[in-house]
Amino acid sequence: MAIAGMIERLGAAVIDGVITLGNFVMFLLSALIYVVAPPYKPRLLIRQVRTIGADSLFLVGLIGLFTGMVLGLQGFNTLRRFSSEGALGTVVALVLVRELGPVLAALMVTARAGSAMAAEIGAMQATEQIDALTVMAINPVQYLVSPRILAGVISFPLLTGIFDVIGIGGGWAVGVGLMGAPSGPFFNGIAQNMTGHDITTGLLKALVFGLVVMWVCCYKGYYAARMATGVSQATTEAVVLSSVLILAWDYFMTSILL
Amino acid sequence: MERNGDTAGATIVVRDLRRRFGRQQVLDGVNLDIPAGQITTIVGPSGCGKTVLLKHLNLLLRPDSGSIIIDGTDVTAASSRVADMVREKLGVLFQAGALFDSMTIFDNVAFPLVEKTDLSRAAIARRVLEILAQVGLEGMEKKYPSEMSGGMQKRAALARALVRRPKILMLDEPTTGLDPTRTRSIHELVRTTQQKFGLTAVMVSHDVPQVFEVSDRIAYMHGGKVELSGSVAEVTATSNENFQQFLAGKAAGEEERPLSQVVATPGR
Numbered sequence: 001m002a003i004a005g006m007i008e009r010l011g012a013a014v015i016d017g018v019i020t021l022g023n024f025v026m027f028l029l030s031a032l033i034y035v036v037a038p039p040y041k042p043r044l045l046i047r048q049v050r051t052i053g054a055d056s057l058f059l060v061g062l063i064g065l066f067t068g069m070v071l072g073l074q075g076f077n078t079l080r081r082f083s084s085e086g087a088l089g090t091v092v093a094l095v096l097v098r099e100l101g102p103v104l105a106a107l108m109v110t111a112r113a114g115s116a117m118a119a120e121i122g123a124m125q126a127t128e129q130i131d132a133l134t135v136m137a138i139n140p141v142q143y144l145v146s147p148r149i150l151a152g153v154i155s156f157p158l159l160t161g162i163f164d165v166i167g168i169g170g171g172w173a174v175g176v177g178l179m180g181a182p183s184g185p186f187f188n189g190i191a192q193n194m195t196g197h198d199i200t201t202g203l204l205k206a207l208v209f210g211l212v213v214m215w216v217c218c219y220k221g222y223y224a225a226r227m228a229t230g231v232s233q234a235t236t237e238a239v240v241l242s243s244v245l246i247l248a249w250d251y252f253m254t255s256i257l258l
Numbered sequence: 259m260e261r262n263g264d265t266a267g268a269t270i271v272v273r274d275l276r277r278r279f280g281r282q283q284v285l286d287g288v289n290l291d292i293p294a295g296q297i298t299t300i301v302g303p304s305g306c307g308k309t310v311l312l313k314h315l316n317l318l319l320r321p322d323s324g325s326i327i328i329d330g331t332d333v334t335a336a337s338s339r340v341a342d343m344v345r346e347k348l349g350v351l352f353q354a355g356a357l358f359d360s361m362t363i364f365d366n367v368a369f370p371l372v373e374k375t376d377l378s379r380a381a382i383a384r385r386v387l388e389i390l391a392q393v394g395l396e397g398m399e400k401k402y403p404s405e406m407s408g409g410m411q412k413r414a415a416l417a418r419a420l421v422r423r424p425k426i427l428m429l430d431e432p433t434t435g436l437d438p439t440r441t442r443s444i445h446e447l448v449r450t451t452q453q454k455f456g457l458t459a460v461m462v463s464h465d466v467p468q469v470f471e472v473s474d475r476i477a478y479m480h481g482g483k484v485e486l487s488g489s490v491a492e493v494t495a496t497s498n499e500n501f502q503q504f505l506a507g508k509a510a511g512e513e514e515r516p517l518s519q520v521v522a523t524p525g526r
Contacts, residue, residue: 120360128356135316135350136370137342 027141027222028149028215034142035150044147052113052148052214053155057162059112060105064163067100068092068170075171076179085175089186090193092171093164097194097202101164103250106156106209110242114217117148118238121221122231130222145222149214156210157203164202201257208253209246216242269294269426269458270315275324277310284310285321286482293475297452297459301466302479303504308462309353309430311479315460316350316428317341329425346374349424353431355415357403363390364399367418374422385421392454393417393447409440413447420451427452429461441465445472466505470494478504 071092079085121144124130133140168190175181217238224234270292277285284307292298300308313319314326317333325334328344336344357366364386371382390399393413403411412432419427432448433441445465449472452459463469470476470490477487480500486493493501 124358127354127359128352129358131318132350132352132356132358134318135345135348136374137345138373139338 023223024219027145027219030141031145031149031215031218034139034146037142041143041147044143045150048147048151049155051116052109052151053158056109056112056155056159059108060159060163061166063104063108064096064101064166065170067104067163068096068167068172069174071095071100071167072171072173072175072181073179076175076181079181085181086185087189088175088181089168089172090189092175093168093190093194094198096164096167096171097198099202099250099254101160101167102156102202102205102209103246105160105163105206106213106246107243109156109159110213110217110239110246114213114242115235115239117214118217118221118224119231119235121145121218122224122234125222125224126226126228126231140222145218148218149211152210152214153207154210156213157206160203160206201253204257205250205253208249212245212249213242216245268292269329270460271325271327272311272315273325275311275314275321275326277314277319277321284482285314285324288324288479288482288484290477290484290487292458292460294458295456296474297449297461297472298475298477299461299463299469299473300477300479300484301463301469301504304464306479307482308479312428312430312460312462316348317345346422347425349419349422349427351412351415351419351427351429351432353434355403355408355411357411357415357418359403361402362399363395363401363403363406363414366403366414367399367421370418370422386417389417389421390414392420392451408435409444412436412444416444416447416451420455423455425458427457427459429459429463431462431464433463433465438468441468445469448472467494480504 072088075088075091076085079088079091121130124144130140130144133143172183172186176183176186220234220238220241221231224230268291270290272288272290272292275285275288276283286307288307288311290300290311300311302308310319314321315328317336321334325332327333329347331340331344333341333344357363358369361369364383367386367390368382371377371385375382377385387396387399390396393416395410395413395417398406398410398414403414406414416432427448429448433444436444445468448459448461451457461469461473473490475488476490476493477484478493478498478501479485486496486498486501488496496502
């Protein structure tokens with residue numbers, strides 16, 4: 001009996017998991033269909049690009065600056081042991097463009113905009129605002145989710161580019177300005193060793209992260225339990241799942257794209 | 259079971275509607291006719307399924323079996339296109355108002371017109387201000403929902419529900435959380451707007467017996483069924499034991515009412 005009960009519970013858990021995964025994927029598919037299907041609402045998209053992108057600029061720039069600065073410091077001290085201070089620019093730029101830029105920018109935007117998004121959509125669900133859209137014959141996924149996902153896909157690569165540039169500037173300021181690494185080789189190294197492939201790989205990662213983060217955060221908000229604790233739980237889950245997926249996808253994409 | 263015979267004249271016809279959530283049979287064979295141009299109020303103890311029934315009527319939920327016909331269209335298994343066509347005829351007032359809290363009152367009320375019609379900006383503004391005046395909110399259009407009292411939010415939500423001139427108005431506990439004075443004024447507002455536009459109105463309410471004054475017909479739900487329906491006079495004269503018990507405030511499940519609803523109806 002006990003074994004039968006266990007098997008039953010296991011089966012129920014597996015079925016639940018499969019249904020949840022199916023909902024999760026269907027949610028993205030319907031959102032993507034409404035990205036391309038009319039009517040287009042550029043107003044909604046622009047507002048979301050502002051919320052996700054423009055409003056995150058300062059934070060992303062700040063984190064980019066400190067990341068670049070610490071890379072300049074650590075890179076200089078490490079490279080000096082091998083008398084290779086001239087490679088500092090290459091190291092800082094490649095690490096930022098290929099890895100840290102897309103990953104850290106995505107994590108920052110998740111914390112700032114993704115969490116707010118999950119909370120906002122969750123609160124709208126809890127207070128029947130999403131039902132109100134539905135009964136007005138307005139598809140809530142089309143109205144709320146599609147513009148956010150598209151805005152994420154647009155904003156993340158742009159933010160990543162800005163993160164990279166400011167980060168390289170920070171690395172230069174500390175490595176060259178403060179620690180005395182040679183300035184010429186810093187930029188020459190970047191120019192000679194950075195390929196177009198490095199840049200597209202980084203921006204492609206950012207684009208995928210934008211999709212994943214907005215998908216997860218909107219989904220968690222949309223299916224939040226209709227109460228105050230449901231909203232807070234949805235926000236936490238959205239940030240945790242987004243962060244884990246960013247890092248897991250990063251490894252996966254790196255191994256394919258390298 | 260008492261039932262109105264003239265199905266042909268009814269705007270909404272519900273037949274043998276069933277819906278189960280998990281192990282709970284929330285709707286257990288609902289039959290109901292909602293005639294045109296009248297206010298039909300659904301009452302019953304909490305947990306009787308009245309809000310779930312309303313969510314089937316405004317197509318937010320789909321039944322397991324049975325049928326719903328709204329204004330001649332069978333919506334039981336309607337495609338999303340047909341459902342949206344039927345929704346164009348509906349105005350819905352939600353329990354908590356469901357105003358968009360990121361928008362001003364003006365934008366909230368204008369929202370259905372902006373999104374679903376080709377009206378010019380000026381025409382929309384005219385219509386919005388007109389309807390706001392009708393619900394007694396002139397001069398409030400620049401406020402946000404959070405800056406208004408619960409009663410005013412209900413009025414604004416009613417304005418939004420009416421702004422597209424729907425044929426059918428659905429109200430889910432429009433007076434939840436309001437004191438008796440505001441409850442009465444919302445009831446009067448529902449009555450006057452219903453008469454002015456000749457609307458068919460369906461209301462779910464716990465304000466028994468105050469709500470009887472503004473209703474044309476009453477449907478009493480109990481245990482997932484409509485046990486009793488008819489004109490207010492017919493229903494109040496009935497000897498149905500459950501209903502009389504419900505009226506006396508002793509209905510089963512009464513103690514499960516959320517605190518907000520208990521507070522909303524003092525003196526019961």
